[in-house]
Amino acid sequence: MHTDRREFLKQVATVAGGVVLLPVVTACSSAQEQGGKAGAYASPPQTKPEGFDPIAYNKARGNKGAIPESYLDDINGPDGKLKHLGKHLPYVPTLEGAEVPAGFMALMWGDASKGYAKHPNAPKNESNNNEGHWYNWIRVRKAIDGEAEELKSEFHGWPDVVEGDSGKYAVQGGGEITADAGKNTVYLVGMPQDVKPGDTVRIWAHCLTHGEYVDYITV
Helix, strand or coil, X not given: XXXXXXXXXXXXXXXXXXXXXXXXXXXXXXXXXXXXECCCCCCCCCCCCCXXXXXXXXXXXXXXXXXXXXXXXXXXXXXXXXXXXXXXXXXXXXXXXXXCCCCEEEEEECCHHXXXXXXXXXXXXXXXXXXXXXXXXXXXXXXXXXXXXXXXXXXXCCCCCCCCCCCEEEECCCCCCCHHHHCCEEEEEECXXXXXXXXXXXXXXXXXXXXXXXXXXXX
């Protein structure tokens, strides 16, 4: 049985234009994680629950430990839906002139058409101990009960692909990926082979700064 996150801490004593690059992806089994560490909150449902509300779900799960304590006032505040929770929900963007290879999908975060703030990205800055701001892992799984292939794309840095990455970046509309605070960054992630058009997939991803978020998308 999982303990409360605070108790757990006590117990441990303290694409648009240009060439599209294909990401290499890693298949892995579903497991509870928060930036690679175990958390005191439930793994997301394999299938999309009836009446699923991604804002309410991620807010509740975040308050149980999936989102850092430093960000809880923001997600629970009056602007929580549009500026904070909605900003971290995935969507498949329209990419003018883009070529997304078969077997892969493009994702962005914070759908402006729904009134959500667009998710920015920022590099690590060792001079001021800034760890950076981007999605460091994204897991894609067909939303069915039981066995299903799950692919995890990893991003160890931004704006450049670095050694050990299994995902790639592109830019919506072309241009520099760092323009407009990186809000036009497109994440190229692997699509499981058992997914076909019309299927619903579960997107389970971790923002390096603001924790885990879950949603379901029909492809």
